[in-house]
Amino acid sequence: MGHALCICSRSAITIDNKKYYFIQKLDEGGFSYVDLVEGSHDGRFYALKRILCHDREARQEAQTEVEMHQLFSHPNILGLTGHSFMERAGKCEAWLLLPYISKGSLWSVLEKLRDKGSSVSESRILNILHGVCEGLKAIHDAGYAHRDLKPTNVLLDENDRPYLMDLGSMNKASMEVRGSREAMRVQDWAAQRCTISYRAPELFSVESHCIIDERTDIWSLGCVLYCMMMLEGPYDLIFQKGDSVALAVQNPVSIPQPCSYSQGLQTLLSSTMVSNPQERPRISWVLHQIQNLQGSDGTAVDTNRV
Structure with a gap:
């Protein structure tokens, strides 16, 4: 009886004719909030x-974020359980109901390890990276790019399965830029929607006539890999100090030495973080290299990206 009274005292919402009770706040950003809720039906x-x-x-x-979620049913992309648009006093809120992954984000896991003075084993890095790449491949194969891949946008379950989340910055994989006005529009959009310390070099100063493709995600993937290896992003400190990330990303990534990880993993990292997007590999190549490293001692990586 006490439990029922407690339930009734909690605020509730209804999505798709199902009631959900508010438990607690989980996170908040500039224009969004994430709450933990409990389904009354299950x-x-x-x-x-x-x-x-x-x-x-x-x-x-x-609405686009909802549609992006609905495009995919993949074990490494966070699914959408339900959604609703609420109009109140002339204001609108979009409600996206998502699975709750209790372990939290990859970043929260890495932060805890850093606080303990610990590190991530190479086998664990490869396992998580493999799942992230599987999710990315599904997105790229569908003709889209994530555009805001970073450790806070990767959730991990209790078995370390990664889920790509926050699909609000996704758009078509290939964007043809025609003229300086369109270049500035893409550059402004990237400044708003693509996290600066994980943003690909070609999005900082967009050329007037170019094609930007899904390999922006490969750069960000490299940054995520670096973060798993070093427990901080390659440009986090540069951004925190107020120095120019746009300038820093024009140079090859520097891997602190000595490095406890295999030469193969270091080579994979360097291969993804190439400033020239035309020299950057695609996701199928990256997946192949990860599989090679998982099946070997990690001392060599094939450099053929065909």
């Missing part, structure tokens, strides 16, 4: 992402 926990849509453009962006 007793399971879910993450409710509430996006504040301050104008028509923001509402369309939220």
Whole structure:
């Protein structure tokens, strides 16, 4: 009886004719909040992402995020359980109901290891990276790019299975830029939607006539790999000090030495973080190299990217 009274006292929302009770806040950003909720019909926990849509453009962006989730049913991409758009007093909120992954983000796991003075084993790095790449491959094969891959946008379950999340920055994999005005539009969009310390070099100063493709994600993937190896992103300190990340990404990534990880893993990292996007590999090549490293002692990586 006491439990029932407790349930009734909690605030509740309804999505797709199912009731969910608020448990606690999990996170908040500039225009979104994530709450932990419990389904009254199944007793399971879910993450409710509430996006504040301050104008028509923001509402369309939220709708696009819903559509991106609905495109995929993949073990390494966070699924969408339900959604709703709520209109209140002239304001709109998009509600995205997502599975709750209790272990949290890859970044939170890495932070705890760093605080303990520990590190991530190479086999664990390869296992997580393999799952991230499988999710990315599904996105790229569908003709899209994630555009904001970073450790906080990767969730890990109790078995270390990674889930790509926050699909709000996703768009078509290939973007043809025609003229300086369009280049500036893409550059401004990237500044708003692609986290600076994980942003590919070609998005900092967009050329007037170019094609930007899904290999922006390969650069970000390299940054994620670096973060798993060093427990901080390659450009985190540069950004925190107020120095120019845009300038730093024009140079080859520097791997601190001595490095406890295999030469094969270091070579894979260097291969993904190539400033010239045309020299960067695609996701199938990266997956192949990971599989090679998982099946070997990690001392060599084939440099043929065909």
